[in-house]
Amino acid sequence: MYVHSFAGGWLSHPLWRSRLLISSNEELERIRSSSSEIVIDTAKGCDVATARPIQTPISPRSTRASGRFGRADQARATELAQRSKAVVNAMFADCRLGKGVPTNDILAVVDDIADSLNNIAAFISVTRLKAQDDQTYTNSVAVCALMISLARELGYPAAAVRDLGMAGLLHDVGKSTISQDILLKAGPLNEAETIEMRRHPTQGYDILAATTGLPPVALDVCLHHHERLDGLGYPFGLKAEAISTATRMASICDVYDAITSIRPYAPGKSPLEAVTEMETAEGHFDRALLFQFMGSIGVYPAGKLVRILGDRLAVTLPHNHNGIGPVFRTFYSTVDTRFLRHQDVILTEDLADGTTVIAEDPGSWFSEPWATMAARIMAGDRSV
Ligand SMILES: [Fe+2]
Incomplete structure (x- = not known):
């Protein structure tokens, strides 16, 4: 598993480097026993069912509220x-x-x-x-x-x-x-x-x-x-x-x-x-x-079905209080009409190009009750 970053200050890091490939159970246990949240890069290492994949920032219109200000x-x-x-x-x-x-x-x-x-x-x-x-x-x-x-x-x-x-x-x-x-x-x-x-x-x-x-x-x-x-x-x-x-x-x-x-x-x-x-x-x-x-x-309740990045269906994740924008978990391609590997996407205004978040009706896409399906996706169930 490749660790892309640790949340929190340097002193709270359970390991001596911020970015590294975890190659031993000892290192994994040190992370598990710490209070730090981590972001992993699934392109450089293994993925796990309950971990959050590397977060990809997308940009809203530049006038959207970010929740961050000095x-x-x-x-x-x-x-x-x-x-x-x-x-x-x-x-x-x-x-x-x-x-x-x-x-x-x-x-x-x-x-x-x-x-x-x-x-x-x-x-x-x-x-x-x-x-x-x-x-x-x-x-x-x-x-x-x-x-x-x-x-x-x-x-x-x-x-x-x-x-x-x-x-x-x-x-x-x-x-x-x-x-x-x-x-x-x-x-x-x-x-x-x-x-x-x-x-x-x-x-x-x-x-x-x-x-x-x-x-x-x-x-x-x-x-x-x-x-x-x-x-x-x-x-x-x-x-x-x-x-x-x-x-x-x-x-x-x-x-x-x-x-x-x-x-x-x-x-x-x-x-x-x-x-x-x-x-x-x-x-x-x-x-x-x-x-x-x-x-x-820039505030969405958790569990809403949206379309982002043009052709990806995603679930809004519980609001993050670390000052970053809303986070969406993509799981379905509307073009290929197939389920995808989950990817978490952060809505941020740091990038120049805009993107649109569109509300979608779950009933027009899936026969499974949406509340159940959303809960499974938010829990990291990769069978969805
Ligand atoms: Fe009034």
Whole structure:
């Protein structure tokens, strides 16, 4: 067995070299008894059923979140988030005074966020932190960033990306008409407060309709972002066919930000917990868009069937917390229609060429129940 690398620091290595051919049981036992994870190169040595083959990096679109960022990225993201929140705060104040939306200021914020999105992970990370008195403004900024990221993942042209970012930033402008007592209430709202709060989409639409120069998609998203595909949303109870793609995108971004927000009275869920919960919310979200959203933030629940590298079916592996991107285990060729030797592929943005991750329906490929099959592949069962 050829060891390609050890995870962790040098001191934790059970052997004296990082890369070497394991040729004795003694060396194998030293590895087994250590806490180090290893990556083996099956091209240079034997393979084992439960080991992870050498990991091949592939690159997503360069704007996809990587989950890796340094202090400088975080400092820049924090500064931009503070600046953006200040503009949104001022916009809400203007709206309360009946002045309407300061379009140029808002557009500048959208452009600044769009320009910063080469490392969206840092920006989204800092906007998860919600202070009690500015959570509405921070949510607006976060939804703007998530919308831009998702729009780019979908391959929209720059002008459409900008409009969708603006729609994200303005989606909750109607909350400027809601009393602070209701907006900042930490506990659940009573019936009267809920009725009042649910006026914000129509109130926001009225504000935006009175402003010139805004893209129509901003009005659409503002009015409909609390509608659900199953018709259980508000204010109109629209069903799927009446809900636009932009609104479906905004609904995903808005709920994701709400679930992952870290508030003074609640810790918030992790990105993986959030997308897993959203995927099981029957009838709420557009599933195809939700999958694209997962790609835009670089987080997939384990056990999903995807197609990568053009013709390979793969299973998403449990999320790795070592700072690397999502890992997929390829096992089937769609061209040759045959099972392949497993290979683990890391999604990374270090390489220049892009690749696409496509959700696949297991039922259209395999007769075996997918949950069973996925579990076997994830466990390293080479008969699959
Ligand atoms: Fe809202």
